[in-house]
Amino acid sequence: MVDLEMQKNLKPAKRDRINPADRPADERIQDFNEVNLGFTDEEAVVEAERCANCKDPKCVKGCPVGIDIPKFIMEVKSGDIESAYKTIQSSHAFPCVTGRVCPQETQCESLCIYNKLAKPVNIGKLERYVGDKMRGKTRATHHNFIGSVGIVGSGPAAMALAADLIRADIKPVVYEAFDKLGGVLVYGIPEFRLPAEIVNEEIENLVASGMEVHKGVIVGKTMSFDDLLAIHDYVFIASGAGLPNLMGIPGEEANNVLTANEFLTRVNLLRANDENYRTPMPLGKSVAVIGGGNVAMDASRVARRYYDSVDLYYRRAYEDMSARVEEIDHAIEEGVNMHFGYSPKAIGENEIIFTKDGEEVRRPADLVIIAIGTKPNKLIDYEKENIKTKDGLIVVDENLQTSNPRIYAGGDAVTGAATVILAYQSGRIAGKNIIKKLKEK
Secondary structure, three states: OOOOOHHOOOOHHOOOOOOOOOOHHHHHHOOOOOEOOOOOHHHHHHHHHOOOOOOHHHHOOOOOOOOOHHHHHHHHOOOOOOHHHHHHHOOOOOOOHHHHHOHHHHHHHHHHHHHOOOOOOHHHHHHHHHHHHHHOOOOOOOOOOOOOEEEEEOHHHHHHHHHHHHOOOEEEEEEEEEOOOOOHHHHOOOOOOOHHHHHHHHHHHHHHHEEEEEOOOOOOEEEEHHHHHHHHOEEEOOOOOEEOOOOOOOOOOOOEEEHHHOOOOOHHOOOOOOOOOOOOOOOOOOOEEEEHHHHHHHHHHHHHHOOOOOEEOOOOOHHHOOHHHHHHHHHOOOEEEEEEEEEEEEOOEEEEEEOOOOEEEEEOOEEEEEEEEEEOOOOOOOOOOOEEEEOEEEOOOOEEOOOOOOOOEHHHHHOOHHHHEEEHHHHHHHHHHHHHHHHHO
């Protein structure tokens, strides 16, 4: 921990980076409460004072949605949290979410002038601080809508678009297959990283401002795109990438093998972690997780809260992992054992067979969780709908317009599995163009 009083006595440029405290690992693996506690008011101001307020802020160029980062940080420094919130909101509407799950270390923070000293300003945690301080203080607004857009899905791309449409007096109407809204934010990300109540609050704010919601609707099955186009001016596809990739090895179809999607959905959406729900979890004591991305970290950390031992196997080296460094560190602190250079070849009843340095290696595991990425599901036959695809992804132009001029698409349905902030970015790009066209009518 950084000595806060000592840092305050130093010139801002000489100070160390301040990181909010994490709950102790032995305590947090007993529950699903949030791991990171966030900045205190004093910590936030001391960290904000480190920002050099550069004339040519490279950090802004590293932000997919172009937040005026120095401006909001200067507003935190002066204690004007409401203005800081408005500054962030002018670029995207959900700082409580991105402040928790956005990979700032490879985006805005990687371009901070202090990065060369390995002490970039803690932009992500300051963004979260602003969002958290404004929770419950945002007010719903009411509109006389001039048109409507049908939105397929309710994940981050859909939420970003809905927020922008409401500001422009255009009604967003969401069609969600599940009985809960939020997409990957609720079924894919554990609550110790992103509490469900935060996502729910953001969605409730959108609904209170006029967003209409229809749950249990599978577009392409229970409703066609023609049905949607008969009701709405435009349609936006934000159906995500919920189909897990598999390895194609013997034993993968066994009962003791789950994809990370299924495993995380049992906990995050079906509440297997709550004794008041009857969602079953697989029996066993040892778990092996295959993968090296953020989903693999989520799956291994959730498993650590249920099972005696969790081992993560990755086919490449540590430095090749795509997971956030913070998530890797948290997983290690919580007791996840990590192994590198292991390529799975077959899964047995209680073991996995790998090749390691050219030799066959066997490792025990009661349960195997596969976390090697996802792709868009095949529930919708886009070609039948005259929507062009390539390699299972929807083809769009620079405005995110599909081959059907009244249908746009964004998020993972276009890019494949990517970050929340990139999904937000796609919703904003599509929104800008839809709004322009509707205003011109």
